[in-house]
Amino acid sequence: MPDRLPTGTPPARTGGLPDREQLRAFIEGATGRIGKREISREFGLGPEHKAALREMLRDMALDGTLAPAGARRFRVSDRLPESMVVQVTGTDADGDPIAKPVQWDGEGPPPTVFMHPELRGRAALAPGERVVARLRRVGPGRYEGRTLRRVSDAPIQIVGLFRTLPPDDPAASTPARFRPAGRLTPADRRAKAEWVIPAGEDDDAPDNEIVIATPLPQSGPGLHPARIIERLGPQGDARTISMVSVAMLGIPHVFPTEALAQAKSARGIAPAGRTDLREMPLVTIDGADARDFDDAIYAEPDGEGFRITIAIADVAWYVRPGTALDREARLRGNSVYFPDRVIPMLPEDLSNGWCSLRPDEDRGCLFVTMNVAPDGATSNARFGRGIMRSAGRLTYEQVQAARDGAPDTTMQALPPGLLDSLFGAWTCLTHARRARGTLDLDLPERLVRLGDGGEITAIAPRIRLDSHRLVEEFMIAANVAAARCLEARHIPCLYRIHAPPAPERLESLRRTLDLMGLKLPPVGSLRATDLDRVLDSVRDTDQAGLVNELILRAQNQAEYSPEPIGHFGLSLAAYAHFTSPIRRYADLLTHRALLVATGLEPGPAPGHEALEEVGEAITRTERRAAQAERETLERYGATWLGARIGTEMDGHVSSLSRFGIFVVLDATGTSALLPMSALPEDQWHHDEKTQTLHARDTTMAFRPGQALRVRIEEACAIRGTVLLALPDVAPRLRKRRP
Structure with missing residues (x-):
């Protein structure tokens, strides 16, 4: 990218992220190629604006305001581009789909796109579906569109719960040949309507089965019809819950034959040409249910400090650039972890086999x-x-028990002094962490325990031990060393970056905390250590959970980028993921770059442009995985609570809205809704400034962090939603959710 502004561009100005019209005017008025770097200079944008700017440019390209002008360059478009993403909104009088641009900020209503019928053999476009369409303008605000590809690269699918037709359903009285087999309740909470499954299109699915369906052409009014194409399992079986998120989010879970063959042909590594560490008592420390061990650690005293070693699985030896294994690993981006299974980034022959640092085996x-x-x-x-x-092969619980004076036989067999050295080095590293002033959020994690038959036996908070913190600090030290090594040798690197929070978010956070009696310095001088000081002040109090959640919401999401803007949360100038190449593609890229930097492989290392592209891709897969894991936990929680309707539980208010109160249940960590209809008869007012919901005629009020005793009223397992009631309040009449 050029290091100077395009010819004719006025001097840079400051003032934060521009709106869409300002951005359009700048690109239209400038000569030369315009990209993110030129836009950032023009408007004085910092790293905290990077994600928002990228999102704005993407949206403006999707809705036709901007058009590509080369790699990551843009120009203003005077009409919809030749092809773009559109979303189906309905059908015309002939039953053909009508679509609109995904985004539209122009004057007047958005253009209408009349889509041609799909080719024979392909499912018809359904409302809500997005496709890349080739467009032809046929008049002012009117276009014809032909599908080039579906955005999902596959026919649209509906994941949901199939229920056979009950006797009291109005459709049950229709003649047998017109009578549907049942209805489908989508798992997507945003979907308002059910689908109908015509007779013969149910794949012999029984009642209460979780299924995947695909739309069928609609010939008349009423619910949209769909055909069941895959059965995932009965709703009562906890082992089918994770597959709902896998199917809904399109997470790849079947490896191509070529990738499996490459993994199966892998063999052990000979020691020739390698540093022999087999006499060093390196140990792995992981969860009790872990099967892929990609990091091992060792420490020994060295003067007043320690000498530490972090050994990481040599995945780069097995997964070479451009191979089927590499293509699939990049597509997946990362492993996805569920209570009942793992969707791995690499086939099991590698992830649990030759790449896994198993005890007493050469690796x-x-x-x-x-x-x-x-x-x-x-x-x-x-x-x-x-x-x-x-x-x-140690577990966190084993290590912690030994540290607390109760070692088991495995811990007793380790070399004397090893545990003391590991914890001694950790204590030193925590001194540096505190001196940097990192953001140490204490966010509760939920642990779902399953029985041998797949039933949920318990949902409880996951306890964070000092042994967890020990491993975390060793990994951070290794990741920092990797970033510094590559920077020193001027090798492009895919950094793990965390931009500072946007000023407007911090100001909103500062005002909210002020109402709670917690003080932050002015936004311009605020650092991560200031936020951590607030967290320390509420630790072990009733406010702790809420304050941690508020500070988390103010943060930008971490991402991968070749731009070394630093990591705000860890207060580090350079940070690169290096320690988990079995489950993260970013770490594999860091390994490849380090091998080139240290002369162990010839290279070349990927360049800046290639890293930017893959960084954006694996940031998306990481967020997809986080969403899948979060939604799956919500469905497990709703499934477990569904068997406890009427039970009273303790919780605390997490947030308020005009339509109800969100409560986190203390026993399970599940977020549930106490709707307005469940509150006593009164006029309720939501005061956003004071973050309270209060009644007009009584002294009753609700605020974030407040403890509540609630009753489980409803639970929808397929959607992961839970409705609550107050034990002492009679329920009002309301429409019950499916």
């Missing part, structure tokens, strides 16, 4: 050794390619 690794001073400063980092032999 290839990339390693880094470094000195840790008493104040936590690290120095003399050295990277290498080695062969190792794990001395122990």
Whole structure:
């Protein structure tokens, strides 16, 4: 990209993210190629605006305001482009679909796109579906469209709960040949309507089955018809819950034959040409149910400090650029973890086999050794390619019990002093963490326990131990060392970045905390350590959960980028993921770059443009995985609570709205809704300034963080929603949800 402004561009100005019209005017008035760098200079944007700017440019390209002008360059479009993404909104009098641009900020109503019927053999376009369409203008505000491809690269699918037709359904009285087999309730909470499954299109699915369906052409009014194409399992079986999110979000879970064959042909690594670490008692520390062990650690005293070693599975040896394994790993971006299964980034022959650092087995690794001073400063980092032999597969609970004075036989068999050295090095590293002033959010995680038959036996908070923190600090130290090594050698790197929160978010947070009696400095001088000081002040109080959640909401999401803008939450100038290449593609790219940087492989390393493209892709897959894991936990929670309708539980208010109160249940961590209809008869007012919901005629009021005793009123397992009631309030008449 050019290092100067395009010819004729006025001097840069400041004032924050421009609106769409300002951005359009700038691009239209400038000569030369315009990209994100030129826009950032023009409007004085900082790293905290990067994500919002990218989203705005994407939306403006989708709705036709901007058109591509080369790689990551833009020009103003005077009409809808030749092809773009449109969304089906309905049908015309002949039953053919009508669509609109996905985004529209122009004057007047958006253009109407009259879509041609789909080719024979392809499912008809259904309302809500998005496609890339080739457009032809046929008049002012009118276009014809032909489908080039569906955005999902596959026919639209509806994941939901199939219910056979009950006897009291009005359709049950229709003649047998017109009588539908049942109805489908979509798992997507945004979907308002059910689908009808015509007779013969139910794939013999029984009542209460979770299924995948595809739309059928509609010949008349009424519910849209669909055909069941796959049965996932009965709703009561907890093992089908995770597959709902997999199907809804399109997470790849079947490996191509070629990738499986490459993984199966993998073999062990010979020690020739590698540093032999097999005599070093490296240990892995993971969860009790983990099967892919990609990092091992060791520490020994060194003067007043320690010398630590972090060894990471040598995935780059097995997954070479451009192979079927590499293409599939990049497509998946990361492994996805559910209570009952893992959707791995790599086939099991590698992820749980040759790449996994199993105890007492020779394994290839990339390693880094470094000195840790008493104040936590690290120095003399050295990277290498080695062969190792794990001395122990340890769990967090084992390590913590041994630290607390109750070692089991596995811990007793380790070399004397190893545990003390590991915790000693960790103590030093925490000194540096505190000195940097990192943001240490304490967000409760939920642990779902399943019985042998797949039933949910418990949902409880996951306890965070010092052994978790130990491993975390070792991994951070290794990731920082990787970023510094690549920077020093001027090798392009895919950094893990976390931009500072946008000023407007911080100001809103500051005002909210002020109402709670918690003070933050002015936005311009605020640092991560200021936020952490607030967290420390409420630790172990009733406000802790709410304050952690408020501060989390104010943050930007972390992402991957070749631009080294730093990591706000960790207060680090350079940070790159290096320690989990079995489950994250970003780490594999860091390994490849380090091998080039250290002369262990010839290269070349990927360039800046290639890294930017893959960084955006794997940021999306990471967020998709987080959404899948979150929604799955919500469905597990609703399934478990569905068997406890009428039970009273303790919770606390997490947020308020005009339509109800969101409550987090203390026992399970599940978020549930206490709707306005469940409150006592009164006139309720939601005061956004004071973050309260209060009644006009009584003293009753609700505020974030407030403890509540609630009753489980309804639970929809397929959608993961839970409705609550107050134990002492009689329910009002209301439409019950499906």
